Amino acid sequence: MSVEVKLPTLLRPQADGQASVTADGATVGEVFAALVARYPGMQDNLLDESGGLHRFVNVYKNDEDIRYLEQLETKVDDGDTLSILPAVAGG
Amino acid sequence: MPFASPTLRLTESQYLAIVGHCLDGLPDEACGLLTGPVLGDGEPTGRCSQVFPARNADASARTYTVDSKDLLAAMREAEAAGEEIVGVWHSHTHTVAYPSLTDVRQAVDPRWIYVLVSLEGGDPVLRAYRIRDERVDEVPVAVARG
Numbered sequence: 001m002s003v004e005v006k007l008p009t010l011l012r013p014q015a016d017g018q019a020s021v022t023a024d025g026a027t028v029g030e031v032f033a034a035l036v037a038r039y040p041g042m043q044d045n046l047l048d049e050s051g052g053l054h055r056f057v058n059v060y061k062n063d064e065d066i067r068y069l070e071q072l073e074t075k076v077d078d079g080d081t082l083s084i085l086p087a088v089a090g091g
Numbered sequence: 092m093p094f095a096s097p098t099l100r101l102t103e104s105q106y107l108a109i110v111g112h113c114l115d116g117l118p119d120e121a122c123g124l125l126t127g128p129v130l131g132d133g134e135p136t137g138r139c140s141q142v143f144p145a146r147n148a149d150a151s152a153r154t155y156t157v158d159s160k161d162l163l164a165a166m167r168e169a170e171a172a173g174e175e176i177v178g179v180w181h182s183h184t185h186t187v188a189y190p191s192l193t194d195v196r197q198a199v200d201p202r203w204i205y206v207l208v209s210l211e212g213g214d215p216v217l218r219a220y221r222i223r224d225e226r227v228d229e230v231p232v233a234v235a236r237g
Contacts, residue, residue, distance in 0.1 A: 006166075009133055009175060010200050019170075056197075058159040065159060083163055086200070088124075088179050089149075089156040091193030 001026055003076050005035060006083045014041035028059060029072035031082060046084070056087040097137030098231040099178070099204050099219045105142045106234045110215045112144040113182035113208045122147050122155040124162065125178035125204065126169040133202050135177035141168065142180070154193065155181045178204035178219075185211050188218040190227050198222035204230055 006020045015021055023038070025031035036043045048054050052072065059066045060083040066074045076082070101109075113121045124143040128136050145161035157179065169175050179199075183191070188209035190198075198205065201223035209216040219230040 006170075008166075008200075009202065012133075058162075060159070060163055063163075083166070085159055085162050085166070087156060087159075087197075088122075088162060088199055089154065090181060090197050091154045091191045 001076050001078050001080075003031055003078070003080045003082055005031065006081060008084055008086050010086060011042060011045055011084065014045070015039050026075060027070075027072065028061065028066055028074045028076060028082060031076060032072065058085040058087060059083070060085065096221050096228060096230050097135060097204075098233050099139065099206070100137050100233045100235065101139055101142075102235050105139055106217065108142050108144065109180050109206065110208060110217065113180075113210060113215065116147065116182060117210065118184060119150055119152050120147055120155040120182050120184060122157050122179065122181035124157065124165045124176055125180065125206070126165060126172070126174050127177040128173075129175045129177060129202075133175070135175075135202060135204060137204075139177065140172065140174055141165075143168075147181075152184050176203070178206060180206035180208065182208045182210055187211065188216045190220055190222060195222055195225050195227060198225075206232075 002022055002024050004020055004022055023031045023034040025034050032046055046054055123145045125139050126141045127139045143165040146158035148156040148158045188207040204219050205222055206219045219232050221228050
């Protein structure tokens with residue numbers, strides 16, 4: 001499966017400045033593994049030490065938050081769009 | 092040394108939309124996003140195209156988290172206009188309009204403009220900052236009367 005991944009401004013320098021990239025995989029986790037293989041600088045921004053989704057990152061598959069689907073196991077299809085969003089928070 | 096920074100230019104209606112949403116959010120903190128044009132290096136020009144009121148997913152008087160669905164919607168609108176998210180705004184209900192330690196530690200992007208609205212005391216006070224490497228620099232704000 002080939003999906004489009006939209007990157008927040010903060011991750012673009014690690015992807016040669018691109019705002020979106022395409023990557024292959026059957027699940028969100030596989031797509032992220034393909035991304036990290038191509039752009040190793042993204043590893044620490046996307047995933048935590050145990051390989052789970054970083055808690056300061058939200059990922060939407062089209063219009064749905066993958067935390068409420070099957071997280072990194074969420075399946076993706078050709079033509080899906082994954083949007084990576086930073087957690088915007090403070091006190 | 093402070094880093095170069097644009098003046099944040101808001102229209103009066105944008106200013107009122109920000110302050111109004113902050114007042115409506117009481118007793119909780121309220122938050123939202125700014126979209127606008129950026130230069131080739133991703134630096135905001137200081138012009139703001141839209142202010143997006145967002146839900147505070149924390150529903151708290153002490154902290155805020157911009158609801159991710161609202162963030163997604165703002166990012167999509169910005170992208171459609173060839174623009175970017177250029178900043179975020181939130182209220183402090185009982186403290187001054189200056190980034191808290193939490194704000195500084197959780198700052199997402201050094202290019203973003205962080206707008207603080209203090210609601211302590213009487214009149215709301217709006218100020219803007221940039222936060223880079225845990226260093227805070229104030230950004231001038233110009234509100235165009237119209």
